[in-house]
Amino acid sequence: LxxxxxxxxxxxxxxxxxxxxxxxxxxxxxxxxxxxxxxxxxxxxxxxIDFELPxxxxxxxxxxxxxxxxxxxxxxxxxxxxxxxxxxxxxxxxxxxxxxxxxxxxxxxxPTEEKLEILKNYLRHLNINIQSIDQITPKFLSNIIEKFKDSNKSSFVNYTILRSMxxxxxxxxxxxxxxxxxxxxxxxxxxxxxxxxxxxxxxxxxxxxxxxxxxxxxxxxxxxxxxxxxxxxxxxxxxxxxxxxxxxxxxxxxxIGQVFNGIIVSVTSFGIFVQLDNTVEGLGKYEDIADDYYEFNEQTLTAVGKRSRNVFDIGMEIEIIVAKVNEISNEIYFYLNR
Structure with missing residues (x-):
């Protein structure tokens, strides 16, 4: 067979x-x-917990x-x-x-109490408010993964929970x-x-x-x-x-120079990570975004344009251009299209 x-x-x-x-x-x-x-x-x-990881x-x-x-x-x-x-x-x-x-x-x-506290704070960005880390059981996490299964935030949810394990x-x-x-x-x-x-x-x-x-x-x-x-x-x-x-x-x-569609999976203080349909992940640096100066908001895990107020948020679909690769550090860089 x-x-x-x-x-x-x-x-x-x-x-x-x-x-x-x-x-x-x-x-x-x-x-x-x-x-x-x-x-x-x-x-x-x-x-x-049935992780949905590609x-x-x-x-x-x-x-x-x-x-x-x-x-x-x-x-x-x-x-x-x-x-x-x-x-x-x-x-x-x-x-x-x-x-x-x-x-x-x-x-x-x-998971350790320290990791559960970090997870608790991340889940708050998904409007999941947890009073105590004692609430975080395997079944609780399984239900969260199921809830976001068909969402653009699925990758973020899965990797965030996985990192807490x-x-x-x-x-x-x-x-x-x-x-x-x-x-x-x-x-x-x-x-x-x-x-x-x-x-x-x-x-x-x-x-x-x-x-x-x-x-x-x-x-x-x-x-x-x-x-x-x-x-x-x-x-x-x-x-x-x-x-x-x-x-x-x-x-x-x-x-290099080709255009792909992807989903924002992480927003950080130094840039935005985008995952393509083929699982390849790359970093778009704020300094390479020409239309505005973007600031990272740690509370909402978003990047907001200082002038335009445009927002980059986790789960957002976005078009990217492959900018360059670093074959020493094995890193991939994107230009982000608005």
Whole structure:
């Protein structure tokens, strides 16, 4: 089965399609979709935070040069598998927790009070007034993301909430997973590409074979292993982000002078960040805006023209011209059109 084919079959409800002819297979695929919908509702009701963050899709030509950058779209088939994987991770984690058998868990601590206070102030700009940071639960944040899902402020909302989050980590200790609004969660479904999953598989294998002595000796290394893969995960994430930035700059350096449409995702004291439809983000400096002198208003997170009173606000659609790129710092700069 191919993800795209399954998504096409389920999205169009193409029972008579030539994609699949096996009636048993068709029924199973529809049952999988139905189960995913049940699991999704269950997770949503308990408060799982489902971030709406665009993934990047980079294509290359035969010479290894960046040919195109676009927003990756995942179909219903991808969502089904992801849903089932989360469910499997929960089941395995809860089983070991209930059996009091130590494994490597995937923890996501609650955000710090300092970060929640910052988030509280940002949310005020969206007319969301919070009396106490105790109100900020996973379900509360999930509802905010859902509220702005189809809004131009969606990107700002998602990234603002994401920046307030603590970093997820691996540990042999038992604690919450704040983002998933659950307890006793582990990574189990990807032992080929994640070492944490492989350690859980090894523990499960020893448990199933009642090899308690081997399990005991092996578990002595859980803390060391957790610390190591936490460190390597940070390195891997940083490398991935840097590579994406490099490729975005490589792509946009050939677009100097071209016009694009984008959405303002951040207004700061030094300029305005605009995100294009292809996920590329660039900075428009106030000094490069010819029609007026713009001042940053920290209270409203806007930039206001001193003479014209024109306003740049988060979520505003705007036309930009690619001004330049810096291949040393991997930064992209725009001219903002009014």
């Amino acid at each position: 191919v993800y795209d084919d399954v998504s096409m079959f389920l999205d169009t409800n193409a029972n008579n399609s030539n994609i699949y002819k096996d009636d048993v297979l068709k029924e199973k695929l529809h049952l999988m979709k139905e189960l995913d919908e049940i699991l999704t509702i269950k997770r949503k009701n308990r408060g799982t 993934e990047i899709d980079i294509s290359f030509n035969k010479y290894g040069e960046v040919e195109n950058i676009s927003k990756k779209t995942n179909g219903v088939a991808n969502r089904i598998i992801e849903s089932f994987m989360v469910c499997a991770n929960e089941v395995v984690g809860k089983h070991f927790g209930n059996e009091d058998i130590p494994i490597i868990y995937r923890l996501h601590p609650k 603590s970093k997820a980590q691996y540990s042999s200790n038992i604690d919450i997973h704040f983002g998933l609004a659950t307890f006793l969660y582990c990574h189990f479904t990807s032992p080929i590409r994640r070492y944490a999953d492989l350690t859980v598989h090894r523990t499960l294998k020893n448990y199933l074979h009642a090899n308690n002595e081997t399990t005991k000796n092996y578990l002595d290394y859980l803390d060391i292993t957790s610390n190591h893969i936490n460190d390597t995960e940070i390195i891997a994430i940083d490398a991935e982000r840097k590579l994406e930035d490099i490729k975005k700059v490589e792509f946009m350096k050939n677009k």
